[in-house]
Each structure stands twice: as structure tokens, then as C-alpha cells.
Amino acid sequence: MTSVRPYLVRALVDWIADNGQTPHLVVDCSMAGVQAPMERAEKGRLVLNVSAGATRNLLIGDHWLDVDCRFGGEPVHVRSPVGAVVAVYSRESGMGMAFDAEDVADVPPPEPPRPRPGGPKLTIVK
Numbered sequence: 001m002t003s004v005r006p007y008l009v010r011a012l013v014d015w016i017a018d019n020g021q022t023p024h025l026v027v028d029c030s031m032a033g034v035q036a037p038m039e040r041a042e043k044g045r046l047v048l049n050v051s052a053g054a055t056r057n058l059l060i061g062d063h064w065l066d067v068d069c070r071f072g073g074e075p076v077h078v079r080s081p082v083g084a085v086v087a088v089y090s091r092e093s094g095m096g097m098a099f100d101a102e103d104v105a106d107v108p109p110p111e112p113p114r115p116r117p118g119g120p121k122l123t124i125v126k
Contacts (some may be wrong), residue, residue, distance in 0.1 A: 031084035
């Protein structure tokens with residue numbers, strides 16, 4: 001059974017962005033399955049700016065979160081169980097929602113990354 005957390009996280013991120021603000025996620029890096037730059041975490045928590053201008057390929061699935069972002073100018077792929085997301089908030093207002101830690105032991109393994117589409121396929125038509 002899927003929890004409601006992925007739906008809430010997606011809805012809050014969309015709502016914050018639709019209101020012209022910057023959505024941030026807080027990920028608990030101590031949870032199993034989190035693949036992120038741990039050296040950037042403070043007190044075991046990593047803050048991710050997931051605005052469209054700061055990230056690429058944001059995918060909040062039913063069990064896994066995948067996003068390409070930058071830390072210190074270096075591109076990084078972050079993968080985390082959605083249960084490790086402990087807060088969603090707006091940078092500008094600080095308003096958002098916090099979640100209790102969720103047991104991620106029963107989360108299915110992540111699917112392999114989808115192949116990224118290549119560049120445009122244009123042909124000359126005469």
C-alpha cells in the first residue's frame with residue numbers, strides 16, 4: 001500500500017511553485033537508500049531546492065524521489081525514498097509541511113534510471 005506522502009510532497013511542491021515561490025525539500029540522510037552528497041548535510045538533513053530553475057529531471061514517484069541538481073556548481077544525482085522526505089517548504093515564506101519519519105524498510109528497490117532522451121531529431125523536408 002502506498003502512503004499519502006508522495007501525493008502530498010508533489011502537491012506541495014507544485015503549489016509552492018505555482019505561487020511564484022521556491023520549493024525546498026528536507027531529506028533525512030540517515031534513512032536507508034538515500035543517495036546524496038552526505039558532506040552537504042547538516043545534522044543529518046539535506047535541503048534541496050527543487051525549483052524548475054535549479055534542478056533537472058525531478059521525479060517524485062510513489063516510492064522514490066530522483067532529481068539532478070548542483071552542489072557547489074557540481075552536478076549531482078540525488079535518489080531518496082519518498083519516506084525520507086521530512087519537510088516541504090517555501091524558501092520565501094518558510095511555510096510548508098513537516099512529516100514524521102517513515103519506515104522505508106518495505107520500499108521496493110528503485111527502478112533503473114530511465115534513458116534520457118537525446119537531442120532533437122530534425123530532418124530537412126523539401
